[in-house]
Amino acid sequence: MTLTQLEIFSLVAELRGFTAAATRLGIGQSAVSHAIKSLEQELGVELFRRHQTVVEPSDIGQQLLLRARAMLGLANTLRQEAADARGMRRGTLRIGSFGPTSSMKLLPAILERFSALHPGIEVHVDEGPDRQVLQWLDERRIDVGFVVLPEERFDTFALVEDQMVALLPAAHSLADQTCVKLRDLCDDPFILTEAGSSELVWRLFNAARLAPNVRYRCSQLLSTLDIVARGDAVSVVSEGSLPLVQHPGFVVRPLSPPVPRQIGLAVLDSRQASPATLAFIELAQAVRSI
Incomplete structure (x- = not known):
């Protein structure tokens, strides 16, 4: 063998x-x-x-x-x-990433610094829903993954915190409110974005003993934004995942009470992590910003 x-x-x-x-x-x-x-x-x-x-x-x-x-x-x-x-001139680093927050807002800046410092390290990035990144860690298919904290099964390193927000059509009756309660989102058709923090969204509603009227499930946030902008549904997403320039067809409102979301990196066992993995984590903690 x-x-x-x-x-x-x-x-x-x-x-x-x-x-x-x-x-x-x-x-x-x-x-x-x-x-x-x-x-x-x-x-x-x-x-x-x-x-x-x-x-x-x-x-x-x-x-x-x-x-x-x-x-x-x-x-x-x-x-x-x-x-x-x-001098870490050669090697491979396998990263798991989910949603726009990590793939578009965090990862590019970290990889730019990492590649400049360690040009000999070949980087592989796999993208999938947050729960799939956890599975990849369990299966050792990746060395390090972006995750929603807390995750007690792994060794984790906090990076950034943002807020979960309500996503509403611009003409919705709640659009004039300064904040929105979860129970106010249960009557309208609801769209769940599978690529981002879908597990966190479910936990929020379950903890409040509420059940959203899930009519749509999308694998990409862009589809979610389009459906909401057309007035067909409401949603709950992370603020950090939203584009910097918002579409005139939807509005974003804070949840009441506020719901923070923390993003970090996770490894199966930091004691067995490779030098490239540890170097990536160290850079990520220095670069972190949304």
Whole structure:
């Protein structure tokens, strides 16, 4: 068993295909197939279930995948520590990001500084809903992720705080109010943005024993803004995720009582984090701003 085999195994599982994994690695599909076959023969189990168009890990394959990713993460940390001794000239950093707050307002400035200081570190950024970033951390698919705090399962580092706000059509009856209560948002059609702090929004309503009339679910904030601007729904979003120039079709109002949201970075275990990961966190804490 080699690290190369484990890397190929992990990538085939992630991309659900031998061809896709071969393309990502820049090798032939036959080499990928041979690596998986050799690994299966050595372990004596079938790692994948083959379908017509995709492959997926078998039950034992899914179990071993977590171990493989842990081993690959440790190997990457070892490489990073060796690179750190040489001035961190080479290495890889895998970042998980969600929503406009982290992907558009926080990450660019941090990456600009990080790339200038560590040009030899190759950076991979995966974007998805906030709950998916947490899953990627659990599965060791990323080294560090932007998360909504608190997150007690991980080692976390606070960055910025903003507020959750009501998003209303400009002609809505509540648009003239200075602030809006959650219960005032339960009668209208409600749109939930899956890409941002959807879990926090649900917790807010559940804690108040309220149930929004969810009529729409969107994966992107831009779709949410468009639907609200057309007057079709109301929503609750984070202030930091909103564009600097607002559309005339919607208005933003603070919630009453105020609901702060804190954004930070999370790692599975800071004691095992690579030098590149720790350097990124240190820079992020210095650069932090929305």
